[in-house]
Amino acid sequence: MERRSSRYVALDGLDAAGREKLLAELDAVLACRVRDISLTGRLREIYRAASWRHRSRTIRFWLLWVSVFSAVTCLIDYVMHPPLLGVSLALRSVFIPVFYAVLAWIWVRPRASWIEGVTLPLTVAAMMLVAELLGSAGGGALHERYLMGGLFATSTAIVVFPIERVWSIAGTVVVIGLFLMFGLMNPNVDAKVPILETTFFTFVIGCLVPARQAMNTVLAHAYLLSLRKRILTEALAAANARLAVLADTDGLTGLPNRRAFQGRLARDWAEQAARSGTIGAILIDVDHFKRFNDSAGHAAGDRCLVAVAAAIRATMPDGALAARYGGEEFVAVVPGTRPRDDRQADPLRRRRPRAAPSGLLRRPLRDGERRNRARTRRGRCIRGGGAPAVRRCSPLRGQGSGTRQRGRRLGHEGRARRDGRRPRRLRRQPGPSRVRARAKPVPTDEGRLPERAQVL
Incomplete structure (x- = not known):
């Protein structure tokens, strides 16, 4: 999870407006065809930072594999020509592993674009130099065989190294140029042979450069799509979080609803x-x-x-x-x-x-x-x-019993409407100060009735 999130570390320092601007740039780039995608400016730096881990692991693994394979081929050199064992051990078991270890150290952390790109020409140059020294020490037909083997090994580096196009072309030029120069230096071969071989391998290896760049374009396109999806996903998550807060909050008081x-x-x-x-x-x-x-x-x-x-x-x-x-x-x-x-x-x-x-x-x-x-x-x-x-x-002072009774009725009706019941009207009851009634006639001691009796 940590490695996956490191690809989108560029989004951490952007606010909502910055993400909207970046999303507009992504849409503009993704609107064109995949083969026409060209990263410039901020998108180029974002992609280089996001893809550095993948590029570093790929190149360091290739350098390690070639170093191990170079040490193992010392046995092949001994079988082909026993006098080459000492030179082969010095070049294949010492020089190549040490030199490639230095190049691998360069890819331990992110560096400038030109420093990362120059590792490909140095890699292929070291491989062709070892092939020339072993071929010159063997002489005869071994010289051409070692040059062919070095050319094949370096062509894999041109395909594998995920670097910019200019450095892939530079590595190809270095390989073809060294192959032609070392071939012409062989006195046992006619000059036409190295020229014809160089012409042939120029077309073969030249096809590897567009293939490598097509792979780089596909990877960049895939990253841009994932970056766009990440921005939209986070924006949707933020909107859902805001909606969740609004759904659980009372708009007037700010309390939970x-x-x-x-x-x-x-x-x-x-x-x-x-x-x-x-x-x-x-x-x-x-x-x-x-x-x-x-x-x-x-x-x-x-x-x-x-x-x-x-x-x-x-x-x-x-x-x-x-x-x-x-x-x-x-x-x-x-x-x-x-x-x-x-x-x-x-x-x-x-x-x-x-x-x-x-x-x-x-x-x-x-x-x-x-x-x-x-x-x-x-x-x-x-x-x-x-x-x-x-x-x-x-209770509300200064108001008569009629006001209190009206308040009781309004309160009852409001509660009835709230509970879904039909309100009933309360019977008006007169206040105690207005209650007057006539008493039944009561006989007196004299046997006559009083005219009126009042009960308070």
Whole structure:
């Protein structure tokens, strides 16, 4: 997983705008045909950094394999010509392994493009030099055989080395040039033979350069596709994460919504049940909020809910979750709370919102109008005015029994609509100050009835 992610390390320092710009560059390059893909600028540097590990492993493995094979071929040199054993051991078992070890060291870490590219000409030059020395020491037909063997071994390097086109061409020129020069230096062969052989192998090895570059183009195209897919996948994951947060968050108060609360309650319930623990729930309902919302306005009602949510959030202990259950109802889940343990609810009842928005009610009162209060079920209320406060409230003072009865009816109808029931009208009951009744006539001691009896 670490190696896979290292190919996309270039994305770590880019923000959303930078990724959008990079995605536009990728789309522009991928819009053309695969054979016409040419990486320049930032895309070229990104691909070189991402593909360095693969290129380094490929080249170092080839150098190691050729070094081992060169040491083994000393036995072949001894069988072909025993006097060559000493020279073969010096060149194949010492010079080639040491020189190729130096070239492999260059690929231990990323280096400049020209330093990495020059390793191919040096590799093929060393191989052709060893072939020339062994052929000159053997003489006769061995000279041409060793040159042919060196040319075949170096052609594999041209195909295997995943480097830029200019350095592949440079390696091919070095191989063909050394083959022609060493062939002309052989006095036992006519000059026409090396020239004809060089011409032939020029066409053969020349075909290897486009093949290597086609492989490089395919690899670059595959990486660009994977990079584009990685950018789109991460963008989709970020969008899904934002959607998940929005789906579990109440847009007004910023608290988790009912969906998030139900998921958290199910998880905490299962966790506490597994270890025989306890879990507590606190239900908070703002009384008379509908009247407050209708009289003060929906904007003031929203600010009231925000202030209540801020007060609830500030009192929640670590590990607890407060959420908006719906409308003016809030709920909190507190794991580890024992039954009838009211310690978690006491701070909530005594809480005063320190950061509540000022000016909760800005509309001036009309003549004879009284300020409405949004009261919580436990007697705490948030009242409007210059500075909102939370305090213990008594029933609405200064209003007659008709107002209280109307409030009871409105509260009943609101709860009925919320529960999906048909509301019923409450029978109006007169206040005690207006209750007057006539008593039945009661005989007196004198045997006559009083004109009227009043029962208070």
